[in-house]
Amino acid sequence: MAVFIQTVVAGILMGGIYALVGIGMTLIMGVMKIINLAHGQLMMVAMYITYVLYEYLHLDPYVALLVTMPALFVLGSLLQRYLLNPLIKVESILPENQVLMTVGIGMVLTELARLIFHSDYKSVRPPYTSMSLYAGSIAFNLPMVIAFGIAVLLTIGLFIFLLKTDVGKSVRATAQNKEAALLLGVNAERITVFTYGLGAALVAAAGTLLLPIYYLFPDLGGAFTLKAFVITILGGLGSTVGAIVGGVVLGVSESLGATYISMALKDAVGMVIFLLVLIFLPGGLKRLTKI
Amino acid sequence: MKAPRWHIVVIVAAALAFPLIVRSDYYVHMFILALLWVVIGSSWNLLAGYTGQVSFGHAIFFGIGAYTAGLCATKLGISAWWGMLLGGPIASLIGLVIGWICFRLRGPYFALATIAVGEIFRLAAVVWRSLTGGMQGILLMQSFRSKLPYYYLALAIAFGCIYAIHRVMRSKWGYYFIAIREDQDAAESMGVNAFRYKSLSLVVSSFFTGLAGAFYMNYMAFIDPEVVFSLHHISIMAILVGIIGGVGTLWGPPLGAFIMVFLQETFRSSFFGLGPRWVSELHVLVFGLLVIFVILYMANGIVGDWDKIRRLGSSKAGAASASAGKGS
Amino acid sequence: MSTPFFESHELTKDFGGLRAVNELSFHVNEGEIFGLIGPNGSGKTTVFNLINGYYPITSGHIRFQGHTLNGLPTWKICKLGIGRTFQVVKPLRRMTVLENVMTAAFNHTESVVKSRDKALGVLEFCGLADKKDASAKGLPLGDRKRLEIARALATDPKLLLLDETMAGLTPQEQAEGVALIRKIRDSGVTIIIVEHIMRVIMSVCDRLLCINYGQRIAEGTPEEVANHPAVIEAYLGKD
Numbered sequence: 139m140a141v142f143i144q145t146v147v148a149g150i151l152m153g154g155i156y157a158l159v160g161i162g163m164t165l166i167m168g169v170m171k172i173i174n175l176a177h178g179q180l181m182m183v184a185m186y187i188t189y190v191l192y193e194y195l196h197l198d199p200y201v202a203l204l205v206t207m208p209a210l211f212v213l214g215s216l217l218q219r220y221l222l223n224p225l226i227k228v229e230s231i232l233p234e235n236q237v238l239m240t241v242g243i244g245m246v247l248t249e250l251a252r253l254i255f256h257s258d259y260k261s262v263r264p265p266y267t268s269m270s271l272y273a274g275s276i277a278f279n280l281p282m283v284i285a286f287g288i289a290v291l292l293t294i295g296l297f298i299f300l301l302k303t304d305v306g307k308s309v310r311a312t313a314q315n316k317e318a319a320l321l322l323g324v325n326a327e328r329i330t331v332f333t334y335g336l337g338a339a340l341v342a343a344a345g346t347l348l349l350p351i352y353y354l355f356p357d358l359g360g361a362f363t364l365k366a367f368v369i370t371i372l373g374g375l376g377s378t379v380g381a382i383v384g385g386v387v388l389g390v391s392e393s394l395g396a397t398y399i400s401m402a403l404k405d406a407v408g409m410v411i412f413l414l415v416l417i418f419l420p421g422g423l424k425r426l427t428k429i
Numbered sequence: 430m431k432a433p434r435w436h437i438v439v440i441v442a443a444a445l446a447f448p449l450i451v452r453s454d455y456y457v458h459m460f461i462l463a464l465l466w467v468v469i470g471s472s473w474n475l476l477a478g479y480t481g482q483v484s485f486g487h488a489i490f491f492g493i494g495a496y497t498a499g500l501c502a503t504k505l506g507i508s509a510w511w512g513m514l515l516g517g518p519i520a521s522l523i524g525l526v527i528g529w530i531c532f533r534l535r536g537p538y539f540a541l542a543t544i545a546v547g548e549i550f551r552l553a554a555v556v557w558r559s560l561t562g563g564m565q566g567i568l569l570m571q572s573f574r575s576k577l578p579y580y581y582l583a584l585a586i587a588f589g590c591i592y593a594i595h596r597v598m599r600s601k602w603g604y605y606f607i608a609i610r611e612d613q614d615a616a617e618s619m620g621v622n623a624f625r626y627k628s629l630s631l632v633v634s635s636f637f638t639g640l641a642g643a644f645y646m647n648y649m650a651f652i653d654p655e656v657v658f659s660l661h662h663i664s665i666m667a668i669l670v671g672i673i674g675g676v677g678t679l680w681g682p683p684l685g686a687f688i689m690v691f692l693q694e695t696f697r698s699s700f701f702g703l704g705p706r707w708v709s710e711l712h713v714l715v716f717g718l719l720v721i722f723v724i725l726y727m728a729n730g731i732v733g734d735w736d737k738i739r740r741l742g743s744s745k746a747g748a749a750s751a752s753a754g755k756g757s
Numbered sequence: 758m759s760t761p762f763f764e765s766h767e768l769t770k771d772f773g774g775l776r777a778v779n780e781l782s783f784h785v786n787e788g789e790i791f792g793l794i795g796p797n798g799s800g801k802t803t804v805f806n807l808i809n810g811y812y813p814i815t816s817g818h819i820r821f822q823g824h825t826l827n828g829l830p831t832w833k834i835c836k837l838g839i840g841r842t843f844q845v846v847k848p849l850r851r852m853t854v855l856e857n858v859m860t861a862a863f864n865h866t867e868s869v870v871k872s873r874d875k876a877l878g879v880l881e882f883c884g885l886a887d888k889k890d891a892s893a894k895g896l897p898l899g900d901r902k903r904l905e906i907a908r909a910l911a912t913d914p915k916l917l918l919l920d921e922t923m924a925g926l927t928p929q930e931q932a933e934g935v936a937l938i939r940k941i942r943d944s945g946v947t948i949i950i951v952e953h954i955m956r957v958i959m960s961v962c963d964r965l966l967c968i969n970y971g972q973r974i975a976e977g978t979p980e981e982v983a984n985h986p987a988v989i990e991a992y993l994g995k996d
Contacts, residue, residue, distance in 0.1 A: 172537070173537050173541060224725060225725070228725075229728065231478065231676050231677045231729055232477065232672075232676055233481075237537055237540065238668065239721065239725075241665060241668070241720065242720030242721040244717075245661075246714060246717035246718060248717075249711070249713045249717060250714065252710065253710060360660070360661070364544065364548065367544075371541065403552065403556060405548070406549055406552040406556075409549050409552070412545050413542060416538065416541070416542055416545070
């Protein structure tokens, strides 16, 4: 039983970070109606920035958030402005052109990282990463708790932003109904640029928070892109609350899968859940819970 | 773009004569790989370019074909060449099942589902050690020391594949495939059973991809899950071959295949040993940049946007705009 | 009375909590032109989408020549002999006009030659023969609407659903359209037509059904319906 609870707790903590990954993806999907297959790669870029800041400037990874989030916001905005938005006007056979573009972006980011940092594993381990908090017999790994806490704070901040500010309201309006938003005078192009930047900043936060408990290599991006869309589909496309649920569900099921099935099949668990939801529950878990 | 008959005669004659004139194992090897990608890229194009169902999972069928051939040797004790007979049909069968699951999804959701299924197959091949040998893969002995038999076999498969797709696209199926790509609702209202015809497209597409996989096992004599079920090296490479050459055109993917293979080799070998060694690390980066460039400036690929490219080259205005719909 | 050619019986469609079509019953006789009218958003196009299986039916049923259409997929309904056009035209953009119509003409044949012959005949019939090699995406609106009709006809329908095929056309084009609709009926095809332009409806229909909020308001000859107080109220509104 203790093992079970421990496993679930670890899964939930991880789920908080996954939620950040998923919310960013969901926002992009909601506003632009595209699947961002460079999402994990953006996270990888943020992680390398965190790594460099820690290794050469001895900047604490949690402080590095103040650098990585704005940096990725700018990178994301530029990508949307100069690579994705121009495609709207291009007449092409495959409607998935923007998705294919994100594949190209992801490849370039991964290979640039490989060129600069090579393929070997990197990690950031401030002294406190090995500490744990205890509640009875259950251990809480300290960096995971911190990461979870910051993830929750960022999520709350995001919700306040989306609900209370004009820009946030425009983002939501565009996600719900693009034509109507245009009629109301929302500058859709600027909103897409902003949204992609925001999504990138959120996944950057996830990456930076993850680095003290994870390790880093160029191909990590691809793996997290897969996770990102699993979370998004689980949560119901375009639903930010759903993405949180999806993140926690993926975190817990991976954790259970790793403990009770096998470490090697951990990733397969996510894929199988993903397929089942995609096919039998179009609309994601949102359909069950009516959030 | 329509290749006139004498063009095809020239291409066939040149392809037949090539290994007899260029007596270099290295270049013949390059051509065999390119021909393999002609088959995979054309097959992907039938499903994605013509039928509009963008698959990110063609590695599944390539891997199934390769493992069918490999397992013929390791588990059944018969020649891996039997895989050339079995690989295509088995890949088609698996394609039918995957289609049954995934074709209820449209557009980008279909693409996502194919990524997921592809990853499941890759992980299954890694984990199911008793059957596949896991990460150790399958190692066989090559049947021939000369590259010539392999070359002519690959050539036959490639031309067979292109010819089959050509015939399919001129039949009722072809009209239905493009109708589904252009507007599935309109197609259904004209009596097109979209699910059935998408499945047929996938069956043909997976058949040839599986055949290519079986050939790969026989030719390379070594496979492992990370090679043949690879999302990046097979599934996404198939997409690159298609979009660079031109989706929805018969000759686009073959052209894309040769461009991609030779570009890859040029960089991998650091410009055939002439450049500095670090250049060899650049080849995937170059692919990525190429994808971005092509999507931005040649959305329909080299063949699809051929008129546009020629116009730029000769800067003659007033030429008819590129129409890449039913190029054959 | 024997079973009608086409019958909708207490047809109902809910979208979430919203009832778009409410227990709508009507029938269409073989060989007639039947008009379906009503104010904007009254549920006309929804009825078409229910008939050709684009939306699932909430309750009630639709019968056509003895077949119950409930639950059948769109393509099967087309095979049974119901063709339709779309209000927002759906040309297969990267095909030529001929290829568009050939796709439809494959409905009852496997042969490319037969399909081509059939398509050429239909294009001639609809007055599009000289545009057969034009790309569908470059057509002007009038020709796109014609192409919709030609495509539906090429599937060899016994019943044709025309959804606002006159909207946005010039008076000249409308007159040609009316002539074409009559010609189609004279060739033995029964027609249900949804149309906003009253002049067209009044001149071409044998019988009319007027609906509002998915419910029947009046049914009868064009004159009867046009003079019905409830119809006038629905169109002009009640202040």
